[in-house]
Amino acid sequence: MRAVDLRLEELIQIMPEQGKIFLAGSRVTLFDAYAFGKLRKDLIENLGIDRAKGFLVRYGWSCGYQFAMNLKDKFEWDNELEWTFTGPIMHRLTGFVSTQPNEEDFDPKTGIWFRNAIWRNSVEAEQHILHMGLHHEPVCWMLTGFASGYNSAYLGKRVIFKEIECVGKGDPFCTNIGKTVEDWGDEIQSELAYYEMDKISVELEEAHRRITAQNTILERSVSIHERLTECILKGKGVAEIAENLAELMKCDVIVEDHLLTLLATSVSSKYTSELPSRFYTLQSSPEFNKNITFFKRRTRTFEIVDHYQDVPVHRLICPIIVRSQLLGYVSLLRVNATFAEIDRIGLEHAASVVAVELLKENEIADTENRIRGDFLEDLLAGNYTDSNSIISRARALDYDITAPHRVLYLGVHNFNELVRCYKQDEKKIMQFKDKLADCVRISLKELGKVVVLGKSNDLILLIPLKDPEVPEKDTRELAEQIIHRVSKDFPKINMTIGVGSLCLKLEDYKKSLYSAKKAVDICKNLNKKGKAVSLEQLGTHALLFSSLNPEDMQHFARQQIGSLVEHDEKYQTKLIPTLEELLNQCGNVLSAARALNLSVSGLKYRLNLIEEITGLDLRDSKDSFNMRLALIILRLTEGSSDEH
Template identity: 35%
Template sequence: MNNKIDVNEHLTFHTETSEIFLNKQRIILMGADSLGTLRRDLISALGTERAKGFLLRYGWNCGVENAENMMTALPFETELDWITIGPKIHAMTGHVNVEATEINFDPKTGDYFAEGYWYHSYEAEQHIKHFGFHHEPVCYTLIGQAGGYVSKHLGRKVIFKEIECIGKGDARCHWIGKPLEDWGKEIQSETHFYVEEDLELELNDAYKRIENQKEMLQRVLKINEQISNVLLKKKDLHSIISILGQHFQTSVIVEDQDFQLLASFGKYKNHDIKRFIDNPFGLQKIPINNLNKHKRTSHLSLPEQFGWAHNRLTAPIMVNNQPLGYLSLIRENVEFDEIEYIALERTATICAIQMLNEKTALETEQRIKGEFLDELIRGNPNVEDLTHRMKFIGHDLNQPHYLFLFDLRHRHEIYDELEETELLEIKKQMAESIYSQIKSFGQSCLVSSKLDQIISLVPSDTIEKVNLSVKEFGNLLVKHLGNSYQQMSIILGISSQCKHIKLYKRGYEEARKAIEIAQFKQEKIDVVAFDELGLIARLCNDKNLAELKSFALDILEPLVIYDQKSSSELLKTLFYYFENQGNVLKTARNMMLSAGSIKYRIKRIEEITSLNLLLSKDFFDAQVALQILIFLGLVIIK
């Protein structure tokens, strides 16, 4: 049997009467968007359940008519031929592309089973366009049409059912068709959709549906009123989401734009949602894309491999068409219903206002604190006035502080004006991140962003509370920033402890010098504390580093070259010789060598460098030269 159907052979256009016929059946051309609008209005007027029955029965009648019409036009004789060609006829209508993976029919027993996939379903596309993803399959007309066509040919009721659907976030529409009695209990909840109902019952059902929608609206309005009151009372995000969680007896969480937890209500387990979002797989690709790209509420299902198996209904918290964060209802098993979708999206709007208020307040506070910080590091501040103003906003400058200076560089040297604007925004976000990170340890701080630097005054108490050294605390901050802003190169310089308001200018210079030294060294250094720098480092600056390097190489470069070529340890011997103030016996013990070996090496050093280490000038010059080379990373003593 030839399975190919040429549509042109069956279509007739009567230009005089403006009629179009498919065989002997008159048809009309109608856009998919028009059918989508009709679908939207039906669902809005009748509700999803009633509209589903209407569309399914409409599709069923279309399938029956297609079967009757094609019987008079195609030269097929057996039911098997008609059943096999069915998907081709279905696809011919333009509603969907059909792939039948299995069709089994026994003419003797009447047994029937079919399975396959639909692609480019106009019905799924239109439903997503008007309503977003649904919690169940939505191709009502298509399953009705397939069922009506097959039932007409077999003379028995055959039901088609979608087990996957693009309209609910799946990768494709997956269908199965078999006789009603073969479905058993699995199809019982669907059979009433195929039964025509009288007007009285329709009106009664419509009245019940209106009452249910009225009750649903009242519940949503009540939740909205309570949450709005919380917003007006200037309470925090936790207070807002607690109301939502209590109403629906479920967990609720708020996350920032990087899916870091901001607030939670109810049960919560640590899990790697960011990795799940960044690496979508299988059936989750569509809802994740719907959330990320289209900024729509999406139903996500996380498997155990990400740390917590659960379902989440997630709505983006939008401000100026950009997500500030995400609001989610969390359940481990139960699905979400329509009222929860509506309430979640309304609450997300309230959260957007709350987060925008917090962001504005934080920016204002940071701007004020930044101005105060600029006064401090400029020198000669009005101590009494500045101390009073800082106490007014809750910051005591009489406590000991460390000045943290973050030097920021974009990893790409060349970027256009747009990227520069984005770079300024990134630096602003980094300043906010530093502030939030330090505040999470229990105490506020001053943060100011200017040019390629971020300056922060960190209370000593904050560092002591976490039982870290000041450098370990700095490494913690740099690591946090590096993970979130990988496009930026970050060096942190840390001052010595500033115990008085007049010392902050000195602290700024110390932190700046620490960064200069880190940039000059050959090895990569992320955090430099001024207190860890030796005398040479403190004497160095960007104007004399080249001169000091030249001085050191003039004295010890021959020895450096000799060690590199011969893989000897003369520089190491010289280092320990200086560490032991020229004591040969102590040097020998340090290097676990004999005194004779040390004497031989010292003699060799003097021969190579033309130095006389018995002379105080040569001894001192060589010692300083070695310290400079070690400081600059040109010599490494292991």
């Protein structure tokens, strides 16, 4: 018997009186294709796509395997291959699909078994499109299972068919490939799961476990949110919020502002006893600093891991963002322990609560700064009716303007360049100005009460002094520290700070501002930026600097003492410091030698060398004046004398 000789009328036996139909000796039933499509649809909608696919694949496998075993002994086949060829023919005769063999390879000796075929008019693809529309994957699941079961019965080992193309996903026809599990290898692993019987009770138990876990997380999340919200309602500050969060999360908590200045900590030896206190802030994190620009752009919670003495320090960080503005960071710290989902949820709740508190504090600070700014503007402009009124306003702000002060004027020379990226967005430009002012306030935190006023693109600072005898140089050094701190947070900024004259009376404040601005203008003219300077430092020469062309001044300085600079650089001598000390000592050789820790003869040798190199006479008052002027220009335009 050959497979091609099979005829449906010879295989089918209908017994209408008994309500039975037999096909090749096995009882079968006839059912409507549309009803089958509806059954598939219900299975998919009730069990889900994967479970419905598994159900139909296993059903098809059972049908195919049983058909093969029934047909094996039903006929006397010319050879065993005719038995396997019968499977596709039975598919066609029963109305499921028309099979067109494409490529076959059977080798009983080597065990190689391969079949590639095309299916046309698949009832499964037709009904899936009718009831569900096109799918993104093949849908002939029962037919695939039938082919796998039939050929596994013939071969005596597990054969799996896989549909590659399918009309149900928009292809022109259905294509399938069949191989043994061994020949498929890892490629078939994802399909094998559909041939295994999964108890739905096990899956329901797993789903119940997941739901229980989610409920636990939800309950704890609600508890954290209620506890932290209570902190806000009771008017507790950031420090107490951090303490409550640390207690709830059982780890250390760090709160920092957008400039990474510490706002609050709650640290317990129970969690991070091995860490020194300096390791807590983000500024101390090597991993954060390594990619600081990238991390500062993050808007979602993220985790980084540092190491302290080979022990991993896990840090979970949540940015505090309100209306696209970064206000700061809340961090959780654990040594040698990772974070779970509940930690992320709790941290994000905390960030929201801290955001509310920071907004409240910022609004208060903004109001205070605006009032202080108005007060300072009136003080510096002399806009007050009498001294008592302005002193009373200062005292209302808890500030004493009768104490000695100096005014600092911070001039930003490249402001327009810095804000060009904001494309004239006033809101973003104001945020930039606020960040700059905050940075300056933070750098002056140790001084206590300091008034900062934004004026156009620059800043005006009111610096209190301990007593009137504090040298001008001390305030200049403070200004240099401000420049250093601001330059760290704003590396592209180009600025100068002018140090104003001493304020002992109310009318001195206006003069102090004028002198500070004048010092900045002089530095700007000399093209010297990134320095702190005062008119007191320049002395009477300030009159010249404010009126002369900077190129002419530099040319004059090099003409006078440029040869000494070159000699010091070439031979590593110290002629410039020697000259400066002599002029500071008003030409007194003995005092200069003592200050330089030189013998008188050693000093005289250097002085003779200076006169020889420059051609100038140190005893001549005109030459001495020119040299002093040249030294001051050199210090302002090319660095201080200490650098030489």
